[in-house]
Amino acid sequence: MNFLIENAKRAQITLSKYVVIAPLNISNLKIVGGVDVSYKKDFGCASAVAYNIQQDNVVTYTIYCDKVSIPYIPGFLAFREAPLIIKALNKILSKTRLDVLFVNGHGLAHPRKFGIASHIGVVFNMPSIGVAKNLLYGEIIAYGDKKAIVVNGNVVGYVITNNNHKIYVTIGHKVTAEEAMELVLKTWKKAYALPEPIRLADEISRKEVRRLAAKL
DNA sequence: GCGACAG
DNA sequence: ATCTTGTCGC
Numbered sequence: 001m002n003f004l005i006e007n008a009k010r011a012q013i014t015l016s017k018y019v020v021i022a023p024l025n026i027s028n029l030k031i032v033g034g035v036d037v038s039y040k041k042d043f044g045c046a047s048a049v050a051y052n053i054q055q056d057n058v059v060t061y062t063i064y065c066d067k068v069s070i071p072y073i074p075g076f077l078a079f080r081e082a083p084l085i086i087k088a089l090n091k092i093l094s095k096t097r098l099d100v101l102f103v104n105g106h107g108l109a110h111p112r113k114f115g116i117a118s119h120i121g122v123v124f125n126m127p128s129i130g131v132a133k134n135l136l137y138g139e140i141i142a143y144g145d146k147k148a149i150v151v152n153g154n155v156v157g158y159v160i161t162n163n164n165h166k167i168y169v170t171i172g173h174k175v176t177a178e179e180a181m182e183l184v185l186k187t188w189k190k191a192y193a194l195p196e197p198i199r200l201a202d203e204i205s206r207k208e209v210r211r212l213a214a215k216l
Numbered sequence: 217g218c219g220a221c222a223g
Numbered sequence: 224a225t226c227t228t229g230t231c232g233c
Contacts, residue, residue, distance in 0.1 A: 037223075039224055072224070074221040081223070105222045115222070136222040168222085 003070045008079055009112065016114040018122045024100060024175040026183050030054050033098035034197025035088060035120070037081045038205040040213045044068045046084035047205035048092040051197040053187055058200060062091035063208050074136065077105050078116040085120060093124075100127040100175065100183065102197045107172035108156035109138040109149050121173025128172030129180040130157070131198050135168055148177075160185060165193045 032053050037046045045065040052059050064087035070080045085103075092098070106115035107130035115136065121128030138151040140159055147159040149170055157170030158181040169184045171177050187195040194202065 037224085039223090041225085044224095072223055074223090077222055110222085117222095130222085132222050134222060136220090 003076075003079065005073070005076065008076050012110075012112040012114040012119075015122055016112055016118065019108070019113065019118050019171075020174050021108075021171055021176065022174055024127050024179050026100075026175075026179045029099045029183070031059060031097060031099050032183070032187060032197050033089075033092065033101040034195070034199075034201040035085050035101065036104040036198055036201040036205050037084055038202070038209045039068070040209045042068055043209070043213070044081070044084050045205045045208040045212070046081070046088040047201040047208065048085070048088040049197050049201045049204065050092055050096045050098060051187065051200070056196075060092065060095050061200070061204055062088050062095070063204065064088040064091060065208060065212060075111055078114075078119040081105075081116060082119060082123070086123065089120070089124065098126065100129060101172070102129050102131050102184070102187075102195060103172060104131060104194075104198055104202065106130040106132050106136050106168065107170040108154075109136060109151055109168065109170045111137050113151065113156075115170070115172075117170065117172030127174040129175055129183065130168075130170040130172050131184060131195060132168045132170075133166075133193070157181070160188075162188055162190055167194065
């Protein structure tokens with residue numbers, strides 16, 4: 001089966017209508033999830049991590065690996081990674097609840113306002129936030145001491161810095177741009193390039209890919 | 217046509 | 224994202 005970009009575009013445009021931008025009320029949040037995928041050629045491993053932000057520790061985590069058939073195409077990352085992420089998420093949701101999910105990539109800072117963070121959030125009807133190391137779409141506008149990520153005149157997220165590290169935080173689903181930024185700042189340790197839930201998912205998925213690749 | 221381009 | 228060991232530096 002071939003991957004048809006025109007069909008994928010229509011799917012994104014249609015699904016983007018289901019994205020909700022609303023306050024999450026992050027003050028009492030406890031379990032923050034993080035997901036990421038690592039690869040070895042066309043073999044990928046997704047990891048989902050549940051992180052307790054009140055106790056600063058990992059509650060549990062899951063892994064799901066499989067061959068991937070769709071290549072990385074800018075603007076269509078979700079079609080490559082979502083199949084693995086969905087499996088890892090279903091596994092972790094059978095063990096714990098997640099109050100919000102951090103996804104490695106963008107949410108509304110996307111040509112069709114439907115980056116992978118929004119995609120996963122809508123599919124699971126769960127609050128989600130995009131965390132990316134590079135910009136895909138949108139412009140950066142400084143407002144005082146903050147740098148907003150703007151798409152079609154709307155602030156969809158913020159650029160935040162930590163030592164030498166810079167990350168782009170955007171609305172995925174069921175959260176506001178300000179809350180997304182606050183929540184990421186709250187889980188971002190100074191020594192690392194990414195907030196804990198995603199940093200750990202990245203570390204676990206990468207180790208798993210290497211472990212399995214060594215057995216081949 | 218040219219340049220940009222999450223992971 | 225990944226290819227890739229040890230090594231230079233804070």
